[in-house]
Amino acid sequence: MTKVTGMAALASIPVPAFAQEAVEAAPAVANPGNNAWMMTATILVLLMILPGLALFYGGLTRTKNMLSTMTQIGAAACLAMLIWVMYGYGLAFGPEGNAFISWGKFFLAGVDSSSTAATFSDEVISEYVFISFQMTFAAITLALVLGSVVERMKFSAVMVFGAIWLTIVYFPIAHMVWAGGGLLFEMGALDFAGGTVVHINAGVSALVAALILGKRTGYPKEPMPPHSLTLTMIGTGMLWVGWFGFNAGSELEADGTAGLAMINTFVATASAALFWMLAEKLSGRKGSALGFCSGVIAGLVAVTPAAGNSGPFGAIVLGAVASLVCYYAVSFLKPKLGYDDSLDAFGIHGIGGMVGAIGTGIVYQPMFGGPGDGSTAMGAQVITQIIGVLVTIGWAGIGTAIAMFIAKLVTGLRVSEEVEQEGLDLGEHGERAYNY
């Protein structure tokens, strides 16, 4: 049996109290209960991508770009899966490494069905399951970024960008936050399920990518209303369901903390959904279906770093605050700044992720019903959280710019104006989503 050493599994749990790289006599065997839960959680995260995110994003685009949006998400996720087993896992969770990156276990060398990965207690889970679980995180993060560049970016450019972006942005950030020895992990930054690694990272990358790519032709003068909020609503529901695997699965065990992550994923989201609609009403508009869906996503994003690091009522407040902030970001800030983040990947994942990451430092405190033991003062924890956010913003911004410029050199980045006019479905894929 191979005991995984040097890899502290994903982090997030309170204090990095597991330098105890276990000096166990007998080789650890994965507990079937935990293993079964983690296999389920992994598949739930896959559901978030296909068809969850594909429908959520697809419904928000115009009819002529529906297939292009869904295909880019599916293909980018598949690309991430393959790269993950080739070298991504090694770069993020390899046995050797420094504060920024790790190495080893390339092409899963040395991993077999008896290999195990440590959880946060003295339990282990099957390493293949851990690799698969983490693989889905890489896949969905890349897919999220695409929300800002749909309706105009070439399919080939998406694939080239994806491969480079994963390599220079995602794997190092995942290592820094989640792996033992990682920069932010050792600083004690709290990120239960990926508020920084997944959401701030995806959101900021999406913003930078959209700025480099440029606006859609006709934006913002030409109306570009969502073509099917029905599909967006279905996708929203699937994302919410899948998010239980994402958040509660990040505990790596089927224990009480996973239960806490579960209830928080319910209540923070419920509060965010209603608060978005309330914000619409208060600014003199109608509470809308898209507002409901946007609130659900904002709440899910905000509760991601806080899932196992907050009490249920802290999570409700966090969801409400994130929803209001995201509402103002997408409805007022974006039009004012004039960038074209087509599906608001930055406005919801980036902004919501920042509110969640910083807010986690507050709701973690026992005085707000959080699971923290009060050993780290709130101010100090919040500062650590802010440092985590800033490092992620800087790294994601610079890395994305590099990846976009390489993709531009190789593929030209944007489709021609004719293709953009007639739609990427026909121009890039030779199909139509709807043949009446």
Next chain:
Amino acid sequence: MKFIIAIIKPFKLDDVREALTGVGVTGMTVTEVKGFGRQKGQTEVYRGAEYTTNMVPKLKIEVACSSDVAAQAVEAIQTAAGTESIGDGKIFTLGLEDAVRIRTGETGDTAI
């Protein structure tokens, strides 16, 4: 023979159809159309982006009938489609030269 074109509010279709059947009109053609008159369009808002649609969805009804029922038909449509508010629609009456029933080749009043 007369040819009547009426633009009505979509939800009034059933009432209009019943009223026309009541005065002896036995057939009609209905099309979904968009347009504008005195009624303003609607405003849609998606995540803060406002789109004003200038065109309002309506139904267009076309009826061919003999000259002696035309006045009754117009009155029936006007009564049934009215809500006494802006946007109720319009009724146009045109003269109709001829009509042919394709199956039998009958022409004129017998064809409609």
